[in-house]
Amino acid sequence: MKLISTTFALMLMASGVVFAADKHDHGHEDKPLYGGLVTEVKDVDYELVAKYDVLQLYVRNHGKPVDVSKATAKITLLSGSDKQEIDLKPSGDKLEAKGSFKVAPGTKVVAQVNLASKAATARFVLK
Template structure:
């Protein structure tokens, strides 16, 4: 094999992993669109918006909203020694519950999302 072909082949082999490790410009898909925390589970982005009077969960699949019409979610809030269970129901394009919630820095939330025809999804959040 000629030296120039060998050098070219070595360069291609060295550069290949760099392209594979590249972010492929997917960062935009995991950004907050509603001011909440975003977690990716099974290629679905779950964005949690937690306020003292309302909790919302927005679901996106590759940037497109997931149909939550017949879905639900159960949230467990852990704030210090306090534990609160919350049921989220469809409210337009999101799952939502209104009430009085103990949310603040350090609050941990576990969401179990159920959508028709799909296995349940579990996501964990920690509020900042």
Template sequence: MKTHALLASIALAVAVPAFAAGDKHDHAHEHKPLHGGVVVEVKDMDYELVAKPTTIQLFLRDHGKAADVSKASAKVTLLTGTEKQEVELKPAGDKLEATGSFKVGPGTKAVALVTVAGKPATARFTLK
């Protein structure tokens, strides 16, 4: 039985660095915020969330170029302390947007369920 545990440990030790190395990707764009928000990458798409007390905006970039959001939709769940708020975002020019009153600030967590061209994706953010 100890042999199996030892082999499993060795396999895990070898697999983790290989997995981590596979996580790197080479492409010509950077994942920097262009609108003052927080950027995450999901499936080669950059999502930038700009969260202000009166406006929530979500910008999408596909390989560094603005994605067409004219037929996209998103639902963002904001988690601030013990408070939870759900916000529907609609297309507004080059972004998805909602206006209203939002409790956001450093440490607020946001989960965006975004649908573009019928394909759903989930992006998770922590506001700074």
């Protein structure tokens, strides 16, 4: 009986270790580098900097900047019943749009990003 309970305890401990190791341990932190909000989609970090006159989207893969020179992105801002769609264009190391944007706290943002051979959808909620 003692052998069964010891085996069971070891199994529980091992499953806890596997679970803890799987909890987002990929060698880099998902922290903002430009003062924006960060979300991760398939090991790629998307950082959105949203201001009333500019939207910027930075893309990093395992902590390293991704070449966005041929990328395209479309941002959808959802605030209450208001919906605003904006195309972002490459601008140096980021995708960017300038204009007038409704970026109040609570605004939901959906970014559809097309990189060379990958497409991804990143979601944010503005604070």
